[in-house]
Amino acid sequence: MDIYSWFRRRKDSSATGSQDKEIKQDDEEFFGITDQLIHLINSFTLDTFKNFPLPDEQETICGDDAKSGNVQPDLSDWQERHATLVLSKVKELSQLRFRLCPRYLKERQFWRIYFTLVKNIVAEYELHAIRVERLKQMTVEKENVKKTSGCEVEMLETKQTTTVAPATLVEENANALLSNN
Numbered sequence: 001m002d003i004y005s006w007f008r009r010r011k012d013s014s015a016t017g018s019q020d021k022e023i024k025q026d027d028e029e030f031f032g033i034t035d036q037l038i039h040l041i042n043s044f045t046l047d048t049f050k051n052f053p054l055p056d057e058q059e060t061i062c063g064d065d066a067k068s069g070n071v072q073p074d075l076s077d078w079q080e081r082h083a084t085l086v087l088s089k090v091k092e093l094s095q096l097r098f099r100l101c102p103r104y105l106k107e108r109q110f111w112r113i114y115f116t117l118v119k120n121i122v123a124e125y126e127l128h129a130i131r132v133e134r135l136k137q138m139t140v141e142k143e144n145v146k147k148t149s150g151c152e153v154e155m156l157e158t159k160q161t162t163t164v165a166p167a168t169l170v171e172e173n174a175n176a177l178l179s180n181n
Contacts, residue, residue, distance in 0.1 A: 027085065028089065031125060032121065032122035033082070033085055034121070040117075040121060041092065042090070042092055044096060048117070049113050052117075054112065075111060079111070079126070083114075
């Protein structure tokens with residue numbers, strides 16, 4: 001490998017790195033991770049979570065909370081992705097979570113408190129994500145209807161040609177009978 005190919009590789013990898021950074025920033029924006037949110041999270045303390053009034057909740061059916069990676073499965077897909085991104089972006093929250101769970105709070109309680117505290121900031125982002133997902137579903141459904149409709153039209157055309165052919169034979173036979181009489 002010559003030195004010029006090494007430089008080209010470094011240049012190409014740095015270009016894709018900047019694209020990845022842009023995608024990550026767009027992802028963070030889509031999931032509501034803004035400077036305002038980060039500032040709010042940095043104001044959280046252990047006491048914020050310990051003293052938060054949570055209504056008594058029924059235990060899960062299984063008893064223990066089942067964990068999938070770092071995030072609870074009872075969160076929505078958007079909340080799960082948001083939690084993963086915010087834990088990687090804001091180390092203070094990750095440290096708070098480490099100190100609180102499971103000694104003082106269950107994982108489920110931690111995330112319920114967190115999303116209650118940040119609700120005013122992230123609610124609009126979550127609603128936007130829900131709307132985008134619904135639009136995607138509607139688009140897919142429309143495409144499926146179009147595909148189904150195309151198949152149905154072809155089937156109807158096939159049926160019509162098969163039903164038309166015997167009718168023309170009947171007409172020919174009738175015409176032949178009439179001409180014989």
